[in-house]
Amino acid sequence: MADEVLTQIDEKVKKNKVMLYMKGTPDFPQCGFSAHTVEILKSYGVPFASEDVLADPTVREGIKRYSNWPTIPQIYIDGKFVGGCDILHELHERGELEPILKAAFGK
Amino acid sequence: MITPEEIKDTVSKAFPVSIIETQDLTGGGDHWQLIIVSPAFEGRGLLEQQRMVHDALREAMRTERIHALTMRLYTPGQWDKLGS
Numbered sequence: 001m002a003d004e005v006l007t008q009i010d011e012k013v014k015k016n017k018v019m020l021y022m023k024g025t026p027d028f029p030q031c032g033f034s035a036h037t038v039e040i041l042k043s044y045g046v047p048f049a050s051e052d053v054l055a056d057p058t059v060r061e062g063i064k065r066y067s068n069w070p071t072i073p074q075i076y077i078d079g080k081f082v083g084g085c086d087i088l089h090e091l092h093e094r095g096e097l098e099p100i101l102k103a104a105f106g107k
Numbered sequence: 108m109i110t111p112e113e114i115k116d117t118v119s120k121a122f123p124v125s126i127i128e129t130q131d132l133t134g135g136g137d138h139w140q141l142i143i144v145s146p147a148f149e150g151r152g153l154l155e156q157q158r159m160v161h162d163a164l165r166e167a168m169r170t171e172r173i174h175a176l177t178m179r180l181y182t183p184g185q186w187d188k189l190g191s
């Protein structure tokens with residue numbers, strides 16, 4: 001059972017150029033950090049998929065094990081774990097997020 | 108719930124810290140913002156730097172004594188450039 005959720009997560013992370021695990025949905029985020037993350041991603045106008053960890057406790061726990069990262073939101077770009085809200089914010093401010101997204105969608 | 112003293116103490120035992128500031132975001136003692144300046148961040152990427160802090164506070168995070176954690180991490184050089 002436990003590994004099933006990891007497989008599920010792995011498939012989504014690899015299938016979507018940008019995959020966001022968050023609390024709530026992009027239109028109704030349930031946490032300030034998730035809301036800020038959505039705001040940053042939306043500012044680039046790129047499509048992204050998301051999953052609400054509040055809807056499924058096994059995903060909420062599974063995603064933490066998948067990345068060995070204890071907090072949510074978690075952002076994956078091009079199959080790779082990028083970080084949480086702080087890191088996305090930092091990359092955005094440094095101008096480093098755009099090239100990462102361009103590289104992901106340029107493929 | 109955790110005290111700022113315990114956060115500072117735990118982190119500085121894990122790696123050398125030149126500045127550590129804590130802010131209780133909600134007054135409840137479990138949502139924290141940390142500013143940390145450490146020479147140990149030198150040469151490490153953003154993910155790796157945050158992992159060092161997570162590792163230091165692992166027990167408190169696992170037991171939800173810390174429920175939310177946001178941080179700004181700097182090397183001494185980056186901190187000086189901020190003009191602080």
